[in-house]
Amino acid sequence: xxxxxxxxxxxxxxxxxxxxxxxxxxxxxxxxxxxxxxxxxxxxxxxxxxxxxxxxxxxxxxxxxxxxxxxxxxxxxxxxxxxxxxxxxxxxxxxxxxxxxxxxxxxxxxxxxxxxxxxxxxxxxxxxxxxxxxxxxxxxxxxxxxxxxxxxxxxxxxxxxxxxxxxxxxxxxxxxxxxxxxxxxxxxxxxxxxxxxxxxxxxxxxxxxxxxxxxxxxxxxxxxxxxxxxxxxxxxxxxxxxxxxxxxxxxxxxxxxxxxxxxxxxxxxxxxxxxxxxxxxxxxxxxxxxxxxxxxxxxxxxxxxxxxxxxxxxxxxxxxxxxxxxxxxxxxxxxxxxxxxxxxxxxxxxxxxxxxxxxxxxxxxxxxxxxxxxxxxxxxxxxxxxxxxxxxxxxxxxxxxxxxxxxxxxxxxxxxxxxxxxxxxxxxxxxxxxxxxxxxxxxxxxxxxxxxxxxxxxxxxxxxxxxxxxxxxxxxxxxxxxxxxxxxxxxxxxxxxxxxxxxxxxxxxxxxxxxxxxxxxxxxxxxxxxxxxxxxxxxxxxxxxxxxxxxxxxxxxxxxxxxxxxxxxxxxxxxxxxxxxxxxxxxxxxxxxxxxxxxxxxxxxxxxxxxxxxxxxxxxxxxxxx
Numbered sequence: 237x238x239x240x241x242x243x244x245x246x247x248x249x250x251x252x253x254x255x256x257x258x259x260x261x262x263x264x265x266x267x268x269x270x271x272x273x274x275x276x277x278x279x280x281x282x283x284x285x286x287x288x289x290x291x292x293x294x295x296x297x298x299x300x301x302x303x304x305x306x307x308x309x310x311x312x313x314x315x316x317x318x319x320x321x322x323x324x325x326x327x328x329x330x331x332x333x334x335x336x337x338x339x340x341x342x343x344x345x346x347x348x349x350x351x352x353x354x355x356x357x358x359x360x361x362x363x364x365x366x367x368x369x370x371x372x373x374x375x376x377x378x379x380x381x382x383x384x385x386x387x388x389x390x391x392x393x394x395x396x397x398x399x400x401x402x403x404x405x406x407x408x409x410x411x412x413x414x415x416x417x418x419x420x421x422x423x424x425x426x427x428x429x430x431x432x433x434x435x436x437x438x439x440x441x442x443x444x445x446x447x448x449x450x451x452x453x454x455x456x457x458x459x460x461x462x463x464x465x466x467x468x469x470x471x472x473x474x475x476x477x478x479x480x481x482x483x484x485x486x487x488x489x490x491x492x493x494x495x496x497x498x499x500x501x502x503x504x505x506x507x508x509x510x511x512x513x514x515x516x517x518x519x520x521x522x523x524x525x526x527x528x529x530x531x532x533x534x535x536x537x538x539x540x541x542x543x544x545x546x547x548x549x550x551x552x553x554x555x556x557x558x559x560x561x562x563x564x565x566x567x568x569x570x571x572x573x574x575x576x577x578x579x580x581x582x583x584x585x586x587x588x589x590x591x592x593x594x595x596x597x598x599x600x601x602x603x604x605x606x607x608x609x610x611x612x613x614x615x616x617x618x619x620x621x622x623x624x625x626x627x628x629x630x631x632x633x634x635x636x637x638x639x640x641x642x643x644x645x646x647x648x649x650x651x652x653x654x655x656x657x658x659x660x661x662x663x664x665x666x667x668x669x670x671x672x673x674x675x676x677x678x679x680x681x682x683x684x685x686x687x688x689x690x691x692x693x694x695x696x697x698x699x700x701x702x703x704x705x706x707x708x709x710x711x712x713x714x715x716x717x718x719x720x721x722x723x724x725x726x727x728x729x730x731x732x733x734x735x736x737x738x739x740x741x742x743x744x745x746x747x748x749x750x751x752x753x754x755x756x757x758x759x760x761x762x763x764x765x766x767x768x769x770x771x772x773x774x775x776x777x778x779x780x781x782x783x784x785x786x787x788x789x790x791x792x793x794x795x796x797x798x799x800x801x802x803x804x805x806x807x808x809x810x811x812x813x814x815x816x817x818x819x820x821x822x823x824x825x826x827x828x829x830x831x832x833x834x835x836x837x838x839x840x841x842x843x844x845x846x847x848x849x850x851x852x853x854x855x856x857x858x859x860x861x862x
Contacts, residue, residue: 239357245406247276255348258375259287262500264368266353266385268410289313291415311564333567334526337374350379355390361401366390369397369519370500381405395518422453428622430454440488442534444571447472465489469567471501491533499525526567531574537581539571545598548637550613550628559606589621589645599644601655629754638699642670665730668737670697675799696745700736707758759783762792771806808843
C-alpha cells in the first residue's frame, strides 16, 4: 500500500506574525524543518517558539533572528538559548513536566502550530514520534496545524507514540541523524555517590533517573540487584548494560508490569537502535509518565535526581545559580512527589558535595540570594553526596542540619556548624562537627547481613544524638549495670550529644544500625578511646538485648582492632565486670589476655596490636611461666 504524504509546508498559509509555534525537543529536534522555516520566514516577526530541552545547535535563538523569533523555553539548554535568556531576548517558563501539556490544552499557551520529527509511516499510515514523545504528543493534539519532518533515522518506539499521517498538515522528508550525547566518564566522586545510592535500592524496586555521571555510576552498582523495574521520564545509554546484566526484569512492577515506561531518550546511536521496535520499552506522554499519582502506583519507587545546592534545612535548588537561571524544573518534583506517595518509595537527591574544584560547598547554610527552591524541605527524604547518605524525612531542623553537615565536604563542616549555631538550630553544647574515619576508605557505610537481616556498620555521628538516647533507654538495668558498672538513670540530650560528637581522627565510635526507609535504629555501638601517654586505646561495646549473641559485638571489635592497627597504636585494653562473662569471652576470642588485677570484681584484658609488641608480650609470658 502506498501512503500519500502531505504537501511541503507553505509557511505563509500555516503561520503568521505573532504566532506561537511548538518545536519538538530533546534528541528529536526537527532541524531540517526549522531550517526550512528560517529560509521562508523573512516576512514574519514576533513568532514565539515554545520548546523544552533542545539538543544541538539551537540556531533560531541567535541574535540575528531576534526580530523574527522569540524563544520561550521550559528548560534552558544550549549555548544560544542560554545567551538569549541572559541577554533578555528569550524567556524561561518554570513548570512541572507533568503539567506542561496542560498549558496547551487549557489555553494558557495556545499553539498555532507544532513542528515535530517523526518516523516514516508504516503500511497503515502511522508515524512514530520515536525518541521524543514527552510533550510532543500533547502539542500535536492541541496545535491548529502540525508540520512534520519525516526522518528515516527516527526509531519507531512502542507505547503511545504514534500519530497518523492524516493528522499532519504538511511535511518535508529529510534523512538526518538524531542529536546524540556521549556519557561523561565516571569520576571518583560520582563512583562513591553511585555506591551510596545503590545501597538505598532494594531488590524489586522501580527506578527513575536522569543522564550524567551519577546515574551512570548508580546503575553500574545496581547490576547485581534483582527484579528491578524502570518508570522514568527519560532513558540514557546506561540502561543498556544494566538490562544486559539481568537486573532489570520489570516483573515486580505494580504499574505496567513487564514493561519499561518512559517518555523520551537521549544518548548515542546505540541507544536509538536499542529502543527501535523494542516491545519491552513503551513511550508515553509526559503528562502520563510524570503524573505523581501514576508514579506512586509503583511500589518501592526510587527516584534519583540532582541539585545545584541544598541548604541545611533540606531545601533543594535545581534550576538556578543565584539570579542566573541554569536549567529547569523538569520532572524532579513530579517524581519526588510520586516516590513519596509510593509504598516503600524513596525520593533521592544526589549531588557532589562541592563545585569549582572543591572551592564551593553545595551544602550551604542558606540558599544563595536569587536562587529558587525547586523541591521543598518537606518533600526531601534523602540527600546523597560522596560522603554518605543524609536521611531527612521526619527529622527536626537540628537533626537535618547535623545530617547534612555530615555529608558535606570535610573542609566546610566546621564553617557550616558555626553558621547554624548562630540561628540556634543546634544547641550551644554541640561543639564538634562530624568527622570521617579515614581507615574505612571512601565508603564509610558497610552493608552486613546477620542471620538473614540487613544492617549497616558506620561511624557514630552528631546526628545520632536522639537515636543514641533511644538506644540507651532500650537497655535493661542488667545491661546498663554490666556496661557502666552502675545503674545510670538518665541519658540527657547533652550527654548523648557528647557521646556521638566524636573526633574520629583520635577516638573511634562505630555503630550497627538497621535502616528501614527513613527509620534508623541503633542496635550496637563499639568504640575506643585513645590514650596518648602510652599510645594505647581502651575499647568497649554494648549491644541491644534483642541482638545479643548474633555476633554484632564481634564485628565491631574486629573493625576497631583493624583501625587501631592501621593507626600504629601499640595495644588495646578493655575493662569488664568479672561477672560479664559474655563480653570477656568476646575479647578473649579476639586474642585479648587477662592481666593481673587487685580488684576481683573487675577483669582487665589487653591485646598487643603491633608485631614487635606481640613478640615482647609472648616473651614476657614465657618468663612468667618459668
